Amino acid sequence: MSQKKLVILSGAGISAESGLKTFRDGDGLWENYDIHEVATIDAWRRDPELVLRFYDERRHQVLNVQPNKAHKAIVELEKHFDVHIVTQNIDDLHERAGSTNILHLHGEILKARSASDDQLIINWKKDIALGDHAPDGNQLRPHVVWFGEPVPAMYEAEKIVRSCDILLVIGTSLNVYPAAGLCYACPPEANRFIVDPNNLGLEEESFIHFQGTATEKVPQLVDILIQDFKNT
Numbered sequence: 001m002s003q004k005k006l007v008i009l010s011g012a013g014i015s016a017e018s019g020l021k022t023f024r025d026g027d028g029l030w031e032n033y034d035i036h037e038v039a040t041i042d043a044w045r046r047d048p049e050l051v052l053r054f055y056d057e058r059r060h061q062v063l064n065v066q067p068n069k070a071h072k073a074i075v076e077l078e079k080h081f082d083v084h085i086v087t088q089n090i091d092d093l094h095e096r097a098g099s100t101n102i103l104h105l106h107g108e109i110l111k112a113r114s115a116s117d118d119q120l121i122i123n124w125k126k127d128i129a130l131g132d133h134a135p136d137g138n139q140l141r142p143h144v145v146w147f148g149e150p151v152p153a154m155y156e157a158e159k160i161v162r163s164c165d166i167l168l169v170i171g172t173s174l175n176v177y178p179a180a181g182l183c184y185a186c187p188p189e190a191n192r193f194i195v196d197p198n199n200l201g202l203e204e205e206s207f208i209h210f211q212g213t214a215t216e217k218v219p220q221l222v223d224i225l226i227q228d229f230k231n232t
C-alpha cells in the first residue's frame with residue numbers, strides 16, 4: 001500500500017519555543033521593527049545597511065538556537081508517511097531536527113544570493129556587509145522573500161498541498177498570502193489539523209484544533225497519526 005501523503009504547513013510558532021520570536025505575537029518582531037523599513041524591496045533600495053543588519057540579527061539568533069520537540073516529533077512521521085514540509089520559516093530547524101523534504105516559501109536565512117540574480121544562491125552563515133559580493137560580482141543579499149516580492153516556490157507548494165491526504169498547519173497566524181491560502185488548497189477528503197495556542201477560526205474549514213503550544217501538541221498529534229496509521 002502506498003504511503004499516505006502528509007503535508008505540514010509551518011510558521012514562526014513552531015520555532016517560538018526554540019527561542020525565535022514570532023512576528024505577530026505580543027512581543028513579536030513586527031512590534032519592534034517596521035516591516036516597511038527592513039523587509040521590503042523598497043527598504044533594500046532605500047537603506048540596504050539597515051536591512052542587512054536586521055537579517056544579520058535573525059541569522060545570529062538562528063545559529064544560536066536548537067530544534068525543539070515539535071520539530072523532532074515531525075521527523076518520526078517520515079517512517080510512516082510520505083511527508084512534505086512547506087514552511088514559511090527562514091530558519092533551518094526542520095533540517096537540523098532531521099526532516100528531509102522541506103520547501104521554504106519565504107527563503108532561508110543561512111543562504112545568500114546575488115542582488116542581481118535570484119538563481120545565484122550560496123550558503124552563507126556570516127554577516128552580510130555592503131561590498132560583500134556574489135560570484136557574479138554583484139552585492140550579496142539575504143536569500144529571503146521580502147514583502148512585495150514574488151514567492152517562487154508557491155507553484156510547487158500548491159501542487160504538494162492539492163494532492164495531500166493529511167494536512168497539519170502548525171504555528172502560523174495565516175496572515176500572509178499567498179502562503180496562507182495553502183490551508184484551503186487541500187482535497188476535500190483530506191484530514192486536516194491545526195496546532196496553535198490561539199483559535200484561528202478554521203473549524204468551519206473542518207480543521208481539528210489541537211489548542212496549545214507546538215512542543216506540547218505536536219508530539220501528541222504525531223502519536224495519534226502514527227497509531228491511526230498502524231490501525232489502518
Ligand code: APR
Binds near residue numbers: 196
Ligand atoms: N506553539 C505553536 N504556535 C505558536 C506558539 C507556540 N509556542 N507561539 C505562537 N504561536 C502561533 C501564534 O498563535 C500565531 O498563530 O504562531 C503563529 C505565529 O504567527 P506569525 O507571528 O504571524 O508568524 P507566521 O504566520 O509564520 O508569519 C508568516 O509573515 O512576516 C512574514 O515572512 C514572514 O513567514 C512570515 C510570515
